[in-house]
Amino acid sequence: MDSIWFKPELADEIIKSNDIFEETHSIVADMISGHIDITHLVENMAGVLTNIEAENREKGMRFFTKLLKELPMDYLSEAQIKFIAKFYTDRLKDNHRIIPSVLEGYLVIIEMKHYNMNNTGEFLTMLFREVPCQSQVRQDRFNIYLIIQKLMEKDLDYMKVLGPDFVYGIISAMDGERDPRNLMFLFTFLPYFLKHVPLGHLVEEMFDVISCYYPIDFYPSPDDPAAVTRQDLASALAPCLCAVPEFAEHCLILLVEKLDSSLRLAKIDSLKLLAESCKTFKAESYGPFLKTLWSSINREISHKTDDELKMAAHEALSALVANLATTTNTDQAFENFTKGILISMQTAVAEATTVAHFVQATKVLLTVANASKESCIIITKSMIPATVAYYGFKTSSKLQIASLDFLGDLYGLAKHWQILEELHIQISEIPQLCLTAVSQQSKDYQIAGFKNLIIVKNVLPSDLVLPFVEILIYNIQHSQDNDLLGVSVETIHAIARKYPELIMNIVVKGKCDLNNLTQDKTALQKRLNLLSNLASIDDFTKVIIEEMLKIINANDVEASKVVEALNECISNNSLYSDKKVNQIESDHGLVDSILVWILKEIEGPLESLIHGFTLISNTICSLPSEKQLIILTKHAPDIIERCKEREVYYLVLECLYTPINQDIYNSKFEDIIRLSLNLSLHSDNELVRTRSCVLIAHFLNKAEYGQKFELLYELLKSYLTTCSRDDMELCPRLIILYGWVTKSLIMRGSDLFLFWLQKIMVTMSSPVYCKESSKAIQLIMTDHTEYLNQKYHCRTSLLYKQRMFQSFSTLTEKLGTLNESTKEHYLLSWAYVLEKVPKSVLNNEATRIVPIVIDSLEYDNKDLLIVMIDVLCHIVLGKHYLVADSLQTILPRLVNLSKYVKSMDVRIKSLQCLYDIANSYRTMLLLPHKQDILLDLAPSLDDKKRLVRNMAVRARTRWFLIGAPGEMKED
């Protein structure tokens, strides 16, 4: 039997039942397969589409629209579409009930492949004439806007031809729109529209329609799940207001007016608009407003407390100056404007009595100078000499230091705009001033002076080098202050890059007397640090390294100090690049010399040897694979032999093998891993045990998957099966070894780690070994600086800590019941995991963590408490509801901990947490506890430690404010 849509009864069916709406896909299928033609179908629908009842016509249109929606986009031919479009256009005149379906349908028609733009004109005319947009519901208004946008995307040129009527239509359509989502849509669409369609005589009307929203004053309803915020609207509106240069005059008048508003938001929006407008408006348009603009900007910049406002003002100023600077050659306005700023800021600088004032004024100048090359020339030309003079007549030390910093910043900007050439007369005064500054005894002056000198090192004249070096060397030899020492070394380094010969003569051969380095014992270490720092500069490398190696080779008594200094510098990657280290190694044979020294000194004190070990590791890790292999084949066999006799040689072996590249593998590896396994369990020396675990971990981490890895892994497993489980001594060591293995596997992202982690977790419920298992968890989570890091070419998978957290969390769920003593260690393991896992994970897992944290607060274990209170603080700051629900339990425990005798950190942190709680949760929840807390915190005010008292004061005064008049809290 033929379906209903093959017959004219279709019309009645649509009127009668809603079920037919479900059948549209079958109709569409029939149309596509050619069983029925669209003309036929429409004829069959005639009854309903032309029905007398508006209600029925609406049904018909709805049905038709639904059909169109489901048709493939390329099904209808141009002629068919033309006919349908005409029909839809006509329907706009119909009853208001029908309009929604018509709009929806037309939206579909536009999308169709064969849609002819020539249908558009008539439709739009009819639309603007017959449908008052703002009387429609939200969705229909949106559809109207969407139709316009789609049409513009489809054929922009055609839309331009439509001319002022079209523009007017749009203006009247959107005039008075109130819905935030529609406004968001309009604001994003309008800049495109304005840029492409000429407005003609309608500029002012258009601007009025847009500007009535400015400044946005809107607060989303709290129930809205995906609310449009005020900020979204404001930042979308700004580009509309300044989309075309024609808006300039209107926009600037509006802007100037709102800048003077007393509303903070209006000011911020205006400043942002000003910054935005500089992208489109021409410099000339700002001319008449410059004076008012500057006075408003100046007022906001000198605002005392509101940083956001200040930032906005700075950005606006910067954009404005950059915009004006484009007309330097044609217009005086820019120069006058900049000079005006300069003069008023010079006055401000001169009158400044505090650093805050000074910085505020100089920041304005820096912003202006940063904006464009032209303004930078004007500012720096007059400000550099002025600041130098300022330094002379101001006596306050803080202001003098601030003016030095300001000079450094100015120089930096001049360098950035490449105008140093033009300014060389002014700039040449800076180094002299630095010298004056560093000649002072005070540390602050010296640091500021040196830092400034490092910035301006390129203009340092050679005759000033000597006086600077005198002071610097004196500092380096005598200063006890680490900051000053660091800056001094850095300064010499900077000067040495500019004047290598001078420094070579004065410092390396003169002051530090390289040839007789060890004669003068005083401050030897500091001189060595300086020299090894300088050795990173190419001109010095050869001389200094050779001399140092000479000392090491001679096995001088001071050799260990040389090794230490060298180690410290080489491990600093910004000083010694891999290439540099490689070059030193090839030229001077660093590793060989150090090894020889170590083997000679092997009986000596361990501390100095350890410097030697790290130096070797740090050198080897920078070398390419071939060189590493050469070193290994040269030294390893001998050392392995020695290891069999004395454990201490194992440390040498370890420092050779830990830093190697991932691709290195030789037959020795199996021997070494057997040796390491043996030592890791049976050595009596703790250091050796740890280091052997480290080496095993390194091997497992670096070996390529496949044969090499399998082999090592099998070796490990088969060795462990031979170990007896009953040996009480062995078990703790085994657990630690498991820890290292787990760490190395989880770091490379291997799933095998779970097996080992499970082994550790099993021991957690044993009262004897739970301590070790928590230690093992700790070492898995800790970042070690000296091993298993990327510097030593270890594989470090992203997010391995999160993975550890997840696995640990799942495994703990399977743990049986714990007694008191094991529970403490169980919680401690949790603490180690929580401490290191990224804080973002804690937010997602709060429901799992909070009970554990609350439990932990009862245990008398300092490490546990510190971590757990930290975690609690973090969760509190995230305003998690679980904490709010358990305040009754948490607050007394925290109060209790605020009197924890054994550790002030615990006391401070628990008070901090109480403070955070008062800040984070709603008054309603806190008020019942207020009086108790105030009483309970009183004793902490008299704590014997000042730091605890400070925190107690913060917490207690905050709790006083809860629910009191004058409390500033938004809830």
Added chain:
Amino acid sequence: MTKIADNVNPHVYEKGSERKTTSAELDEELTDEFDEREIFDLIRNINDPEHPLTLEELRVIEEKNIVVNNKENTVVVNFTPTIPHCSMATLIGLSIRVQLLRALPSRFKVTVVVSEGTHVSEHAVNKQLADKERVAAALENNNLVQIINQCVANV
């Protein structure tokens, strides 16, 4: 209600640095006694009721004008109004008192007075501040408490 401030353009002074933590303070065993600096730190950040500035920046409070006696449990704070006819002097004094009341252990007897010769009605202000009952009564006035709480909120 726009009232023009008594002192529209006060002189602003440099803010002192934060107290550095010494190794003695980090030592669990040692006891840190209360000293002038600690009291100063408790009240330096109280806001002036008229300006967005702290009492330290206006030099209403200075460390040298504070005396602490740990043995006799007394604290004396002298404060200097920015101008001699400042109508806010009592309010500032009250804020200091309230803050110390909340932040010091109860064993201390706190005295807050105007530095000698810096205010026209010095004695009246001092008398008001010393009168416990008047202070207590003031603290039951919601408007007053609100202003004081706003002044001490950022301490």
